[in-house]
Amino acid sequence: MSIEVWIGTSGYSFPDWVGPFYPPNTPAGRMLRYYARHFPLTELNYTFYRVPTPRELIHLVEKAPAGFRFVVKLYQSITHELKQEDAPAFQEALAAMSQTGALLGVLAQFPERFHNAKQTRAWVEQLAQWFGNYTLAVEFRHRSWDRETIRRWLHGLNVLQVSVDVPPLPTIFPTKLVLTDSTLYLRLHSRRAATWYADDKARYDYLYKDEELLEWVEAMRQARPRRAWILFNNCHRGQAAINAQRMEKLLRSFPQDFNLVPPPAYPEDSLFR
Numbered sequence: 392m393s394i395e396v397w398i399g400t401s402g403y404s405f406p407d408w409v410g411p412f413y414p415p416n417t418p419a420g421r422m423l424r425y426y427a428r429h430f431p432l433t434e435l436n437y438t439f440y441r442v443p444t445p446r447e448l449i450h451l452v453e454k455a456p457a458g459f460r461f462v463v464k465l466y467q468s469i470t471h472e473l474k475q476e477d478a479p480a481f482q483e484a485l486a487a488m489s490q491t492g493a494l495l496g497v498l499a500q501f502p503e504r505f506h507n508a509k510q511t512r513a514w515v516e517q518l519a520q521w522f523g524n525y526t527l528a529v530e531f532r533h534r535s536w537d538r539e540t541i542r543r544w545l546h547g548l549n550v551l552q553v554s555v556d557v558p559p560l561p562t563i564f565p566t567k568l569v570l571t572d573s574t575l576y577l578r579l580h581s582r583r584a585a586t587w588y589a590d591d592k593a594r595y596d597y598l599y600k601d602e603e604l605l606e607w608v609e610a611m612r613q614a615r616p617r618r619a620w621i622l623f624n625n626c627h628r629g630q631a632a633i634n635a636q637r638m639e640k641l642l643r644s645f646p647q648d649f650n651l652v653p654p655p656a657y658p659e660d661s662l663f664r
Contacts, residue, residue: 393650394611394619397460397495398639400426400631401578401624402436411629423454424657430635431652432460432495434622439464439500442480445487452493458655460495461488462528462620465518470499473514478521489525495620496526496576498553503563507535512544519548528553528576531564545571553577556599556607558584568610573617577607579634580624596627599634601641608641612648 403426409417413425426433435451437443443463451461466481468474488494499518505511515529529545530553531537545552552571556579557563566582568575581587581597588594611619621638623631642649 392615392617393646393648394616396619396621396642396649396651397432398621398635398642398651399430399432399434399623400626400635401434401622402626402631403433404437405626405629407627408629408632412632413629423451426632427455427459428654428657429632431458431654432462432620432622434462434464434498434624436464438481438484439467439470442466442477443484445484448484448488449491452488452491455493456655456657459493461493462496462498462622463488463494464498464500465522469518470505471502475517482521485522485525494525496528496551497522498528498530500530500553501532503532505531506533507531507538507541515545515550516548519550523549526551526574530555530578534562534564537564537567537569542569542571551576556580556582556603558582558587560584560587563587568607568614570614570616575611575614575616575619577619577621578624579607579622592627595625596630597625598630599623599625599637601637604634604638604641607638608645612645 404419404422409415413422417425463485466477468477485494485497519527528551542552550571551574552569554567554569554575554577555564556566579599581595583597586593623635625631625634639651642651
């Protein structure tokens with residue numbers, strides 16, 4: 392059975408993508424429509440910086456074509472400060488998007504200081520209760536979470552563990568394919584070790600080479616997940632979109648192994664409304 396593959400990027404609304412990916416003079420309000428002509432899903436990153444309203448998420452769904460999907464990143468107070476005050480409002484917004492059928496999953500990205508410990512495991516279990524109505528995926532940045540016991544525990548919680556592509560640094564979670572379910576959730580950040588602990592712009596300023604992408608192609612062919620969500624987070628200067636399109640081409644070289652989900656159909660006259 393071939394692997395169902397969804398490819399996209401971690402966010403889509405970036406001024407420095409105009410030129411490398413978006414046509415010249417594309418305004419921010421038209422970026423999603425253009426993006427959805429090329430990819431079937433995106434991660435929403437702005438929800439990490441503030442809690443979205445139900446109306447905001449519904450508006451995004453209305454701007455995208457039918458069949459387009461979103462993964463929503465949890466607000467930073469929930470994943471980085473371990474606070475529960477904002478969870479109810481976030482749940483309300485997710486429920487509104489979920490009712491449209493456009494919500495593919497929810498992403499909890501934890502910082503490197505979030506180590507594997509009794510308290511932090513309890514927090515993950517709390518998130519699994521709050522957001523268990525959706526496909527919840529957790530990304531751990533610290534290497535202490537790289538345990539088979541953790542993957543079995545997450546499987547019991549019905550939570551996906553994100554596989555990451557990152558530099559080979561001593562304390563961060565290693566680049567490897569991990570599965571807690573039949574779905575692979577892969578996020579490719581950067582392999583730029585020298586700037587990993589610099590600001591975000593420098594950390595994610597990286598363009599993957601074909602041979603690096605092919606490492607993942609072969610890993611997926613060996614692991615045979617039922618489906619794969621592949622999201623590129625090297626968003627500086629449109630590199631994520633460039634690599635996402637390149638990954639699509641590489642996967643199409645193995646039609647017996649991969650079934651790529653195409654971008655949804657968009658009425659041509661609606662593209663720039």
